[in-house]
């Protein structure tokens with residue numbers, strides 16, 4: 879049983895390294911562009927959404 883009185887350090891998920899879009903995938907490249915634009919506008923919600931989409935986008939090995 880872990881000591882639940884200890885503070886859990888979750889950190890800020892927005893500080894995590896952004897996933898790199900696959901340069902060979904048009905969807906990921908578009909998401910990367912959308913993410914850059916959202917960041918420029920300070921729209922971190924969209925930045926986070928784009929990161930999730932890029933991470934989850936399936937590619938053949």
Ligand SMILES: [Zn+2]
Pocket residue numbers: 900903904905906907935936937
């Ligand atoms: Zn992709």
